[in-house]
Amino acid sequence: MGDWPGYLTLIVQGAWVTVKLTVMGSILxxxxxxxxxxxxxxxxxxxRWLATAYIEFFRGTSIFVQLFWIYFVLPFAGLSLTPMQAGVTALGLNVGAYAAEVVRGAILAVPREQFEATVALNLTRFxxxxxxxLPQALPLMLPTFGNNAIELLKATAIVSLISLSDMTFQAQVVRxxxxxxxxxxxxxLLxxxxxSSVISTGVRALERRVTRGLDGVR
Structure with a gap:
């Protein structure tokens, strides 16, 4: 039992790698x-075709295969990435495809009258x-964005396949x-x-802050 503090330290170090993957992957x-x-x-x-191709490709193929292509195949095309860079790229692009559909759906959910009012006011598209x-669509996006971030967190375990020392990899070492x-x-597991609880709490707090300005509650 005397060696367990050292083993648990390895897992904590791996947890920090998992946190970095989650944060950077979510940003991407x-x-x-x-x-x-x-x-x-x-x-x-x-x-539209380019956006659709990206979304359908990354939603329609396995993230395992995407990770292997990014890490093992791209070097043959002259683009070599570190395990961390490959992990962030695969996670970010994969989850970003799902999040893109969230953005599209939330914008389409804004009442048509709002679009017509902006046209009547002669506002530019921007x-x-x-x-x-976007101020009206963002509150609709946030709950699903939170779910996407949690899914990304759980998917970070796949980077152990390319020998990146996240906490799943370190747990396997300890075992x-x-x-x-x-x-x-x-x-x-804990x-x-x-x-994931931290992500959920943060998203709920952000959602309350964003919706406070829309419903007039101060």
């Missing part, structure tokens, strides 16, 4: 979700989105060195639950 997902979601609504056919449509499955995997 948001960065691609809005352009792709808006692209699906574009008046220009090539933009002004319509910036000042009228192989100690012969115990219960302690390391119970530890990461850590995953704690992290």
């Amino acid at each position: 997902a948001l960065l691609v979700a809005f352009p792709a979601g808006l692209g699906r609504l574009s008046r220009h056919a090539p933009v 002004q319509r989105m910036r000042h009228v449509i 192989s060195q100690t012969g115990s499955t219960l302690i390391p995997f119970l530890t990461i 850590l995953y639950f704690l992290m």
Whole structure:
């Protein structure tokens, strides 16, 4: 039992890697979700086709295969990524495709009268989105964005397949060195639950803050 503090330290170090993957992957997902979601609504056919191709490809193929392609195949095309970079890219692009559909759906859910009012006010397309449509659509997006972030957190376990030392990888190391499955995997089970709870709490707080301005409650 004297070695367990050291083994648990390994898992905590892996948890920090998982946190970084989740944060950076979520940022990348948001960065691609809005352009792709808006692209699906574009008046220009090539933009719609490009956005649709991205969304359908990453939603229609396995994230395991995407990760392997990004890490093992792209180097043959001259683009080599570190395990962390490959993990963030695969997670962000995959979850971003789902989040793009959230963006599109939330914008379409804004009442048609709001669009007509912006046209009557002679606002540009950017002004319509910036000042009228997105402020109303964002509260509709947030709950699903939170779910997407939690799904991304859980999907970080796949990076152990490319030898990135996240907490699942470290739990496997501890299991192989100690012969115990219960302690390391119970530890990461609790850590995953704690992290997902933090995400849920943060999204609910953000949702309350965003909706407060819309319903007039101060």
